[in-house]
Amino acid sequence: MMLFFPDPIPVTTELGNGMAIYAESSGTFANDVWTVVLSDQSIRHFRTDQITVEKNGTWDLGKPVPRL
Numbered sequence: 001m002m003l004f005f006p007d008p009i010p011v012t013t014e015l016g017n018g019m020a021i022y023a024e025s026s027g028t029f030a031n032d033v034w035t036v037v038l039s040d041q042s043i044r045h046f047r048t049d050q051i052t053v054e055k056n057g058t059w060d061l062g063k064p065v066p067r068l
Helices: none
Strands: 002-013 016-024 033-038 043-047 051-053
Touching: 002 033
Parallel strands: none
Antiparallel strands: 002 016, 002 051, 016 033, 033 043
16 A cells, blocks of 8 residues: 655655655565655655654644643
8 A cells, every 4th residue: 555645754764864755555564665755856765664754843733831
């Protein structure tokens, strides 16, 4: 099964930063394959264990602000 991301996901890879545009499932016991457009405009495929998702500052917007 292929999962297309309408909003590309910022990721870090062994070859540098990029944007993941879709992922393809490789089954239960295998790493998925991610298609990433790197910052040098090249397109590469990575296994799930070769990439990390970058921190997005908007993820915490819905959390209440702690009082001091």
